Amino acid sequence: MTLENHWSNTVFNLICEQDISIVSFVPDAGLSQLIDLCVAYEGIQTVRLTSEEEGVALAMGTWLGGKKSLLLMQSSGVGNCINMLSMLNTCQVPLPMMVTMRGHWGEFNPWQVPMGQGAENVLKEMGVTTFRAQENDEVAKCAEGAIRFAFNTYRPTAVLIDQRVLGAKTFGR
């Protein structure tokens, strides 16, 4: 896949079209192109987080202030968000999240498996509507659905991007 048709470009365009002006993130290799696009664009304020739950609380504040935000993370970060997601649920706050998966197809690191396997259930239990992208061309469609769903119905949503889309980290093996 060339850089031009990478799903990151389509998702970046969606972010702009949907007037999302604040993007917060904990990095992941699979998100690096999208993060670079957001950081480079002056129409978006990017916030570097130390932990994913900060991005959930940040979204509460951006929505109180009338701005839309998006949160980018790896699936291990879902576990860090659990209690903070209560706030979005209770206050009916929209937040689309893009979650790159670990612990599934092609996983090399056993320590990634429990949270990766549990991530979708954890999100659902906390009231987050999930959309799974298992192929490259599904990512943008899921992202569009998740972003519209979040802001149209005032709730958190997550796009789970499968390792088959991202390519599994092989540690040179």
Add this chain to the structure above:
Amino acid sequence: MTLLNRRQVVEHLLQPRGDLLVVAGLGAPAWDITAAGDHPLNFPMWGGMGGAIATGLGLALAQPTKRVLVITGDGELLMGLNSLATIGVSQPTNLAIVVLDNEVYGETGKQKTHTGFGVDLAAVATACGFTNSSIITDVNELASLKKEVYGSGLMFAQVKVDSKSDELVLPPRDGALLKNRFREALLGDQCHFSN
């Protein structure tokens, strides 16, 4: 030396309050801002422990021309201490953070927090990039604290207060209501008609 009383500090900061946007961490700070006068531009948190200053950062980034004050407690801040680093990197110039530090978890039986063992929150804030960070202990410092809260620039103040439990003055509990009335007061009625 007599320690400051949290209600006295908050009342001093919020009466009058102009168009200040106020976020309060869960527990006593939420009751304190309500005791100073319930207001649509108050966002008192009933949950999300550790998230008050990150919520304040989001609000400050979304409303760069408005002044945002986060009032929280030492226990709440300690749970999200990492957000001081995030705010230090973001450097919003319209955010003030006031921590009412009573050195105990007041809502759960007054168990000592880490500040009661000497953890210096103001020094942490300084180390995270807050160039204006101070510890307030004296009633005579409240006037200058208020001036800074309503001034400009990123600031952090750790206000040492007594651990007395004040009368419960509870804000509304409905999170959707708190959010919607805040947005309406800040953004106008049209916020309900568009997104």
